Amino acid sequence: MRLPLLTAAVVGHTNTGKTSLLRTLTRDVGFGQVSDRPATTHHVEGTSVLLDGRTVMELFDTPGLEDSIGLLDHLDALAGDRRVEGIDVLNQFLQSADAWGRFAQEAKAIRQVIRSDIALYVIDARDRVLGKHRDELEILSRCATPVVPVLNFTADPDAKVPTWREHLARVNMHAVAEFDTVVLDEASEQRLYEKMRTMLDSHEQTLRALIQERRRQREALIQASADVIGDLLIDVAAHTVCVRVSNSQEAAGALQALRERVRVREQRCVDQLLELFRFRPDDCPLEAGALINGRWGLDLFSPEALKQFGLHAGGGAAAGAFVGVVLDVMAGGATLGAATAAGATIGGLIGAGRAHGRRLISRARGSTELRCEDATLRLLALRQIMLTRALLHRGHADMNPLPVPTSRRFSLPKRASPHLPLSLQQAKLRSHWSRLGSGADSTLRDSDPARQTAQGALARMIAAIVQRPSDADIEFP
Numbered sequence: 001m002r003l004p005l006l007t008a009a010v011v012g013h014t015n016t017g018k019t020s021l022l023r024t025l026t027r028d029v030g031f032g033q034v035s036d037r038p039a040t041t042h043h044v045e046g047t048s049v050l051l052d053g054r055t056v057m058e059l060f061d062t063p064g065l066e067d068s069i070g071l072l073d074h075l076d077a078l079a080g081d082r083r084v085e086g087i088d089v090l091n092q093f094l095q096s097a098d099a100w101g102r103f104a105q106e107a108k109a110i111r112q113v114i115r116s117d118i119a120l121y122v123i124d125a126r127d128r129v130l131g132k133h134r135d136e137l138e139i140l141s142r143c144a145t146p147v148v149p150v151l152n153f154t155a156d157p158d159a160k161v162p163t164w165r166e167h168l169a170r171v172n173m174h175a176v177a178e179f180d181t182v183v184l185d186e187a188s189e190q191r192l193y194e195k196m197r198t199m200l201d202s203h204e205q206t207l208r209a210l211i212q213e214r215r216r217q218r219e220a221l222i223q224a225s226a227d228v229i230g231d232l233l234i235d236v237a238a239h240t241v242c243v244r245v246s247n248s249q250e251a252a253g254a255l256q257a258l259r260e261r262v263r264v265r266e267q268r269c270v271d272q273l274l275e276l277f278r279f280r281p282d283d284c285p286l287e288a289g290a291l292i293n294g295r296w297g298l299d300l301f302s303p304e305a306l307k308q309f310g311l312h313a314g315g316g317a318a319a320g321a322f323v324g325v326v327l328d329v330m331a332g333g334a335t336l337g338a339a340t341a342a343g344a345t346i347g348g349l350i351g352a353g354r355a356h357g358r359r360l361i362s363r364a365r366g367s368t369e370l371r372c373e374d375a376t377l378r379l380l381a382l383r384q385i386m387l388t389r390a391l392l393h394r395g396h397a398d399m400n401p402l403p404v405p406t407s408r409r410f411s412l413p414k415r416a417s418p419h420l421p422l423s424l425q426q427a428k429l430r431s432h433w434s435r436l437g438s439g440a441d442s443t444l445r446d447s448d449p450a451r452q453t454a455q456g457a458l459a460r461m462i463a464a465i466v467q468r469p470s471d472a473d474i475e476f477p
């Protein structure tokens with residue numbers, strides 16, 4: 001069924017966040033120009049909201065209203081003593097020279113309001129109610145277009161939401177929406193569409209479909225993110241490197257290479273997550289410990305990164321620069337001597353060697369395995385989960401850094417299981433599941449249904465963690 005096209009003009013005083021509102025509603029960080037400077041937007045610019053590939057809503061950004069007090073006086077003077085309707089006077093004004101001269105900016109906005117089905121009047125809720133606002137509302141009320149006031153900057157401690165609501169009610173505007181454009185709150189967006197729906201009977205279906213579509217998209221985004229993170233974790237958990245214990249130089253080189261591969265793999269996951277949420281790396285600028293131009297500020301293999309999430313590296317592997325990697329020295333039987341020797345050689349390099357018990361894969365004599373330790377896997381999981389949660393609530397107008405995770409918010413609760421989830425334990429025993437390193441056989445990996453099952457189970461667990469309330473402890477598993 002073809003839904004009727006809905007057109008909405010976004011208007012308001014300069015610098016109230018009109019362009020920002022459009023960016024967030026359309027999930028388009030590239031739309032228009034957003035700046036602290038007043039009068040950033042000079043022209044009317046439209047953008048589409050699609051549903052099943054078809055445009056169902058067109059949103060129009062407009063230049064800020066700057067001289068509403070002057071314009072209202074001008075309109076009143078145009079009307080004179082005649083009993084004429086506001087819209088007629090406005091049309092008369094739009095055809096006059098003043099609409100291209102001293103009131104050109106205002107005229108562009110008003111023309112778009114008159115042409116649209118609805119106007120969203122954006123208010124900086126930190127402002128006091130001033131004469132300019134009263135006059136803007138008065139002019140808008142003459143446009144014969146329904147108006148939904150949108151209170152922006154509502155997350156700011158200075159927001160005067162009740163005062164604004166009271167004032168708007170006095171001028172007969174009861175359907176008021178609250179929407180902070182930098183904090184994407186799914187519920188606020190829904191309420192905004194619902195307010196529009198109450199005013200637009202003819203577009204009821206379009207708005208209802210949009211609300212449903214946004215809900216569906218959010219769920220799909222969470223699933224897709226969880227899947228991408230699950231894939232990363234399996235790749236890293238399954239990745240092992242065999243090195244000869246007798247050659248400490250070779251071992252050191254292999255260790256560096258392993259860490260680099262894991263870093264690159266994490267970066268690929270970050271890039272995938274940013275892309276899923278339609279952010280560009282430089283949309284998430286610098287803040288220590290958080291994402292810096294789309295990269296994690298703290299190295300994955302640093303004690304600080306572990307500490308940030310309340311994690312501790314296990315045993316001696318935490319020492320020095322070699323955080324996050326464990327040495328699996330062959331243990332038992334005839335190789336015990338070699339293992340001890342390996343402990344002496346590479347153990348000196350890494351800090352200490354730790355012997356892992358059960359082995360399912362065969363190994364050559366005199367060699368040892370390097371792999372990421374559990375704390376690194378947890379850190380990888382927590383970093384990407386934290387990023388996903390931040391992106392879910394990040395408006396596409398947000399120009400601030402992503403928030404820094406703190407150990408308080410991300411500490412592992414005492415009851416946390418000492419074991420990794422089963423799927424990761426399985427991955428640790430199946431090096432062919434990993435895409436990392438030369439040993440990875442992509443055909444084998446992609447065709448192994450057990451890997452897919454494990455990734456699916458992990459993704460479900462991650463999706464549940466991502467959706468925990470904002471004040472909940474974040475833990476993995």
Ligand SMILES: Nc1nc2c(ncn2[C@@H]2O[C@H](COP(=O)(O)OP(=O)(O)OP(=O)(O)O)[C@@H](O)[C@H]2O)c(=O)[nH]1
Pocket residue numbers: 013014015016017018019020021033034035036037038039040041042062063064065152153154179180181182183397399
């Ligand atoms: N903290 C916060 N900042 C916001 C919000 N909305 C907009 N901003 C910031 O406010 C400034 C103005 O935003 P714009 O979207 O350019 O405002 P505008 O109404 O389009 O401005 P003009 O085009 O000049 O009329 C920018 O620095 C935005 O980053 C918000 O909800 N919260």
Ligand SMILES: [Mg+2]
Pocket residue numbers: 018019020032033034040041061062
């Ligand atoms: Mg603008």
